[in-house]
Amino acid sequence: MIVCADDYGMGEDIDRAILELCGSNRLSAVSCMVALERCGRDVLKPLLELQSGVDIGLHFCIADETLTALENKKSLPAFGTVLRQSLLGQIRANEIRNEVAAQYELFLKKCGRSPDYIDGHLHAHQLPGIREGLIEFVSSLPPRGRPYVRNTCEPVKNLRKHRLPWLKAAFIGNYGARMLSELRAADISTNEGFAGIYDFKNYHRYPEYFPGFAACLQKKNGILVVHPGHTENWRRSEFEFLRDSSSAFVTPNRFQSRTGD
Numbered sequence: 001m002i003v004c005a006d007d008y009g010m011g012e013d014i015d016r017a018i019l020e021l022c023g024s025n026r027l028s029a030v031s032c033m034v035a036l037e038r039c040g041r042d043v044l045k046p047l048l049e050l051q052s053g054v055d056i057g058l059h060f061c062i063a064d065e066t067l068t069a070l071e072n073k074k075s076l077p078a079f080g081t082v083l084r085q086s087l088l089g090q091i092r093a094n095e096i097r098n099e100v101a102a103q104y105e106l107f108l109k110k111c112g113r114s115p116d117y118i119d120g121h122l123h124a125h126q127l128p129g130i131r132e133g134l135i136e137f138v139s140s141l142p143p144r145g146r147p148y149v150r151n152t153c154e155p156v157k158n159l160r161k162h163r164l165p166w167l168k169a170a171f172i173g174n175y176g177a178r179m180l181s182e183l184r185a186a187d188i189s190t191n192e193g194f195a196g197i198y199d200f201k202n203y204h205r206y207p208e209y210f211p212g213f214a215a216c217l218q219k220k221n222g223i224l225v226v227h228p229g230h231t232e233n234w235r236r237s238e239f240e241f242l243r244d245s246s247s248a249f250v251t252p253n254r255f256q257s258r259t260g261d
Helices: 014-025 039-046 079-087 091-109 121-126 128-140 156-161 167-185 200-216 233-244
Strands: 002-008 028-030 057-060 116-119 225-227
Touching: 002 014, 002 057, 014 039, 014 128, 014 233, 028 039, 028 116, 039 091, 057 091, 057 121, 079 121, 091 128, 116 128, 121 128, 121 167, 128 167, 156 167, 156 200, 200 233
Parallel strands: 002 028, 002 225, 028 057, 057 116
Antiparallel strands: none
16 A cells, blocks of 8 residues: 655655654655745755655645745635535636646645656645646646646545544545546546544543544555644654554555556
8 A cells, every 4th residue: 555644845844754654664755835935955955865665745824824924815714615615616727727837836845756646635635626726737748757636535434444533534435436437537647545534532542543533545556645743742652653663564665657658
């Protein structure tokens, strides 16, 4: 499975935790928030020095009012606002395509290379209107140079089989299933399986959840999303488990491209 850490560039404590886990081969993918001003070349440099061992992706930011100091100087709306606009058909795919293109260019500028994959902060890249714009942009790239795109589709029966929390995962996975279908129709590479979703208030149960997350992901391109850090309790819980665990941990692999990709 792929073990993917989100939110690189959001804060120093998060960056430091991710770099330590990369250095000990605990991660195989890292999603970068290049839309943030602080996520500049100096912050990205130590991660890029580890790129031979990890996929480095674009963490597309379109929602989260808590994010500040964006490169484009615009504030982001709350996720609930974006969700409502999306369900009402008020989000235009062409505008999203332009925003994805702008953040993709920021990634090229700051990293000196294209991203291995694209996903979304708060998984908002899968919402109606947003996913169409994202898929339009990725489809416009040369086939051999296209990044893969993450989806959050995981059958609820698998989560329940392994006694994992499933309500939040089912909500996110519903949009992931639609994203998966549209990515396949567009012939864009994507992961097969997704786990790691739980109520962060229950962070003390993370060591209990982790083996079940891993058990759900039987295919090489299954993704287990993690959010390591040092400051917030839930992030620190994930970091410490990933750093210290040996018996329950499965060595992660990078995304396996299809023949001809």
